[in-house]
Amino acid sequence: MMRNDPIKHVFIWPAVLVVLAISIFPLIYSLTTSFLSYRLIPPIPPRVVWFGNYVSLLQEPRFWNAIYTTTLIAFIAVGLQYTIGFAVALALNARVPGERLFRVALLLPMLLAPVAVALVARMIFNPTMGPLNQLLGRFGLVNLPFLTNGHWALGCIIAVEVWQWTPFVVLMMLAGLQTLPEDVYEAAELENASAWQQFWGITFPMLLPISAAVVFIRLIESYKIMDTVFVMTGGGPGVDTETLTLFAYQEGFKKFNLGYTSALSFLFLIAITIIGVTYLALLRPHLEKRR
Amino acid sequence: MLRRTFLMLATSLATACAASQVNAACSPDYTGVTLTVASQTGPYIASALKLGADEWTKKTCGKVNVVEFPWSELYPKIVTSLTQSDATFDLVSFAPAWLPDFVPYLSEMPKEMQSGKDWDDIEPAYRERLMVWEGNIYSQSMDGDVHTYTYRMDLFSDPKEKDAFKAKYGYDLAPPKTWKQYLDIAEFFQRPEKGLWGTAEAFRRGGQQFWFFFSHAAAYTNNPNYPGAMFFDPETMDAQINNPGWVKGLEEYIRASKVGPPNALNFSFGEVNAAVAGGQVAESIGWGDTGVIAADPKQSKISGKVGSAMLPGSDEIWNAKTKKWDKFPSVLPGPFMAFGGWQIAVPKAGKNQQAAWDFVKTLTSPEVSGQAAITGGSGVNPYRKSHTANLQLWSKIFTPEEAKEYLGAQSDSINAKNVALDMRLPGYFSYTEVVEIELGKAVAGQTTPQAALDAVAKEWNRLTDEFGRAKQLAAYRAAMGLPPKN
Numbered sequence: 001m002m003r004n005d006p007i008k009h010v011f012i013w014p015a016v017l018v019v020l021a022i023s024i025f026p027l028i029y030s031l032t033t034s035f036l037s038y039r040l041i042p043p044i045p046p047r048v049v050w051f052g053n054y055v056s057l058l059q060e061p062r063f064w065n066a067i068y069t070t071t072l073i074a075f076i077a078v079g080l081q082y083t084i085g086f087a088v089a090l091a092l093n094a095r096v097p098g099e100r101l102f103r104v105a106l107l108l109p110m111l112l113a114p115v116a117v118a119l120v121a122r123m124i125f126n127p128t129m130g131p132l133n134q135l136l137g138r139f140g141l142v143n144l145p146f147l148t149n150g151h152w153a154l155g156c157i158i159a160v161e162v163w164q165w166t167p168f169v170v171l172m173m174l175a176g177l178q179t180l181p182e183d184v185y186e187a188a189e190l191e192n193a194s195a196w197q198q199f200w201g202i203t204f205p206m207l208l209p210i211s212a213a214v215v216f217i218r219l220i221e222s223y224k225i226m227d228t229v230f231v232m233t234g235g236g237p238g239v240d241t242e243t244l245t246l247f248a249y250q251e252g253f254k255k256f257n258l259g260y261t262s263a264l265s266f267l268f269l270i271a272i273t274i275i276g277v278t279y280l281a282l283l284r285p286h287l288e289k290r291r
Numbered sequence: 292m293l294r295r296t297f298l299m300l301a302t303s304l305a306t307a308c309a310a311s312q313v314n315a316a317c318s319p320d321y322t323g324v325t326l327t328v329a330s331q332t333g334p335y336i337a338s339a340l341k342l343g344a345d346e347w348t349k350k351t352c353g354k355v356n357v358v359e360f361p362w363s364e365l366y367p368k369i370v371t372s373l374t375q376s377d378a379t380f381d382l383v384s385f386a387p388a389w390l391p392d393f394v395p396y397l398s399e400m401p402k403e404m405q406s407g408k409d410w411d412d413i414e415p416a417y418r419e420r421l422m423v424w425e426g427n428i429y430s431q432s433m434d435g436d437v438h439t440y441t442y443r444m445d446l447f448s449d450p451k452e453k454d455a456f457k458a459k460y461g462y463d464l465a466p467p468k469t470w471k472q473y474l475d476i477a478e479f480f481q482r483p484e485k486g487l488w489g490t491a492e493a494f495r496r497g498g499q500q501f502w503f504f505f506s507h508a509a510a511y512t513n514n515p516n517y518p519g520a521m522f523f524d525p526e527t528m529d530a531q532i533n534n535p536g537w538v539k540g541l542e543e544y545i546r547a548s549k550v551g552p553p554n555a556l557n558f559s560f561g562e563v564n565a566a567v568a569g570g571q572v573a574e575s576i577g578w579g580d581t582g583v584i585a586a587d588p589k590q591s592k593i594s595g596k597v598g599s600a601m602l603p604g605s606d607e608i609w610n611a612k613t614k615k616w617d618k619f620p621s622v623l624p625g626p627f628m629a630f631g632g633w634q635i636a637v638p639k640a641g642k643n644q645q646a647a648w649d650f651v652k653t654l655t656s657p658e659v660s661g662q663a664a665i666t667g668g669s670g671v672n673p674y675r676k677s678h679t680a681n682l683q684l685w686s687k688i689f690t691p692e693e694a695k696e697y698l699g700a701q702s703d704s705i706n707a708k709n710v711a712l713d714m715r716l717p718g719y720f721s722y723t724e725v726v727e728i729e730l731g732k733a734v735a736g737q738t739t740p741q742a743a744l745d746a747v748a749k750e751w752n753r754l755t756d757e758f759g760r761a762k763q764l765a766a767y768r769a770a771m772g773l774p775p776k777n
Binding site for chain 2: 039040041042043044062126127129133143145146147148149150233234235236237238239240250253254255256257
């Protein structure tokens with residue numbers, strides 16, 4: 001009876017319009033801009049180039065380098081976050097003394113703003129004044145080019161990402177661990193299953209759905225990395241640590257090349273979608289087995 | 292009735308007196324006016340703006356709010372505000388290189404400010420060149436910027452060092468005349484085991500690195516026989532950055548990175564100043580801040596020993612027209628107006644334009660700017676004749692010998708016949724971004740100097756075509772002080 005009440009439109013349409021205004025319209029506007037040659041500085045009147053921006057980007061080595069760098073950071077950082085996070089969660093779940101203190105302390109990095117973390121990291125890795133190189137110097141070791149060599153700089157960024165976001169994995173995995181039924185483990189112990197066998201036979205498979213979600217969230221978030229790289233290396237040396245979002249920022253807010261940047265954003269969206277869909281497709285058989 | 296009239300008269304008289312007193316205290320009276328100025332994060336420049344703000348407040352009773360942005364964020368913030376024609380900022384402080392991008396959105400300087408004693412006191416390099424765009428004045432210099440050479444007098448005057456240097460290189464240890472001598476000196480003093488290194492320059496992407504490279508290259512590319520051809524051919528707008536002069540400049544810039552403190556590749560100008568003031572290096576190049584900071588006993592371990600000179604030069608300079616090296620009878624010093632000094636301007640969209648220009652007048656007055664110039668960390672370097680002429684002013688921070696060398700280097704560089712101007716072009720960031728990227732690769736040894744500069748030239752030519760070659764050529768000629776091309 002209520003379904004045909006016209007009053008529903010009064011409640012639905014404002015929400016629909018708000019969603020359209022704040023989400024769909026900018027997306028459509030951005031898509032339209034991606035087909036234009038449009039610069040704010042120096043001011044050049046917009047000109048339709050259709051897929052010109054996309055073709056230029058796909059032929060641009062810097063774009064592929066940014067994809068490679070972002071993928072490298074995301075996969076290594078998330079892999080380490082998951083491994084370390086899961087291990088720490090298992091340790092905390094084993095009721096170690098001072099567990100509550102650890103839990104709070106471990107959450108602190110996650111609560112900090114990435115810019116602040118990156119600033120602290122930049123000081124720590126500072127070649128001449130940073131404590132890390134000074135410490136190495138005390139042990140008679142050479143000064144390491146933490147932020148001036150491409151490989152080292154990537155390593156430093158990954159280390160900061162791992163430090164900051166592992167707590168998120170710990171939190172999620174710990175929550176998952178605490179929902180596991182005790183009786184399964186009791187049965188396994190009666191069968192004399194070792195701790196290792198219990199982990200691979202019970203814990204890991206039962207936590208697979210939550211693991212899939214955690215890795216997925218972190219992977220998508222890691223692809224959007226910008227502030228840490230911006231503060232720590234600015235994308236350098238050269239473009240060795242330039243990520244996709246930083247590349248988009250340079251094009252959009254330094255060069256005000258709006259058409260090109262919009263195309264870059266859409267290519268980024270496509271790349272993320274492909275990665276997400278592939279990831280879920282690969283995991284689906286394993287997840288369905290769990291149902 | 293008579294009493295009431297008397298009372299009213301007395302009240303009116305008192306009000307009039309009070310008003311005249313207020314007006315006398317606030318001249319011109321900008322009570323209730325608050326100006327917002329966009330600046331880079333302090334202390335550099337922001338502290339100078341605050342110094343000017345305090346003076347202006349005392350004089351006019353107006354208020355100034357200095358809004359600070361990190362260097363890398365300043366350009367986008369200003370551009371976004373200007374292109375949207377919003378009145379967020381009453382004044383913007385910026386690099387002269389950005390002026391071509393900002394000009395359509397700026398108000399012209401009032402004519403009455405373009406004459407008089409204070410106007411004539413501004414060094415011609417700023418007044419007649421860097422402050423001018425297509426014949427009009429949209430901005431006022433609030434800082435003078437030219438790269439100069441800084442060295443440790445104690446090391447250079449040590450008889451043991453002098454003898455050892457002469458024995459090794461066959462000539463006297465003194466401020467270098469050529470870049471080869473500069474590198475010899477750096478190599479000579481490279482003694483990591485004693486905590487002393489040769490030189491310090493900026494090599495970090497986003498850390499003012501490319502201006503240091505330009506300073507090296509200016510000596511080989513700013514040819515007086517073909518003026519204005521340092522960055523582009525002023526006839527064709529073809530990029531010159533991969534010519535043999537630039538390649539030589541880059542080769543020497545890379546060599547300088549190897550005779551500096553460990554991980555000098557991560558140095559921005561701030562680290563250069565810290566290295567010089569910490570007595571870690573024997574010599575350095577950079578803006579005038581280096582000398583002022585190094586002379587300040589509160590910030591420096593080498594105060595009283597800070598020597599200054601013009602940048603080294605060359606006796607052969609690449610000619611972009613004949614595509615040959617021109618040989619000169621003697622070494623031509625190669626001063627380079629790196630960055631060109633901070634400027635301040637008033638956006639057209641600003642709601643307090645009259646008050647804003649009045650603030651500019653106070654901020655850049657010989658008295659206020661003179662005080663800022665001798666304040667270490669203000670970021671203000673001499674740009675007025677009175678700044679370099681007043682030795683007494685500088686005696687507050689320098690010894691007489693230091694002051695003489697510092698002011699001599701500043702003045703000689705700015706007024707040198709062959710002083711090279713920095714590049715000023717619409718789309719400046721697009722041009723310099725590729726320089727930063729390729730410099731990073733070349734300095735890290737990932738590519739050769741020639742290959743790096745070929746990549747820059749290719750991108751510069753592509754950008755010029757994209758932005759419109761004729762328009763860019765006209766802008767470039769204007770920036771280099773050349774007449775329009777028919």
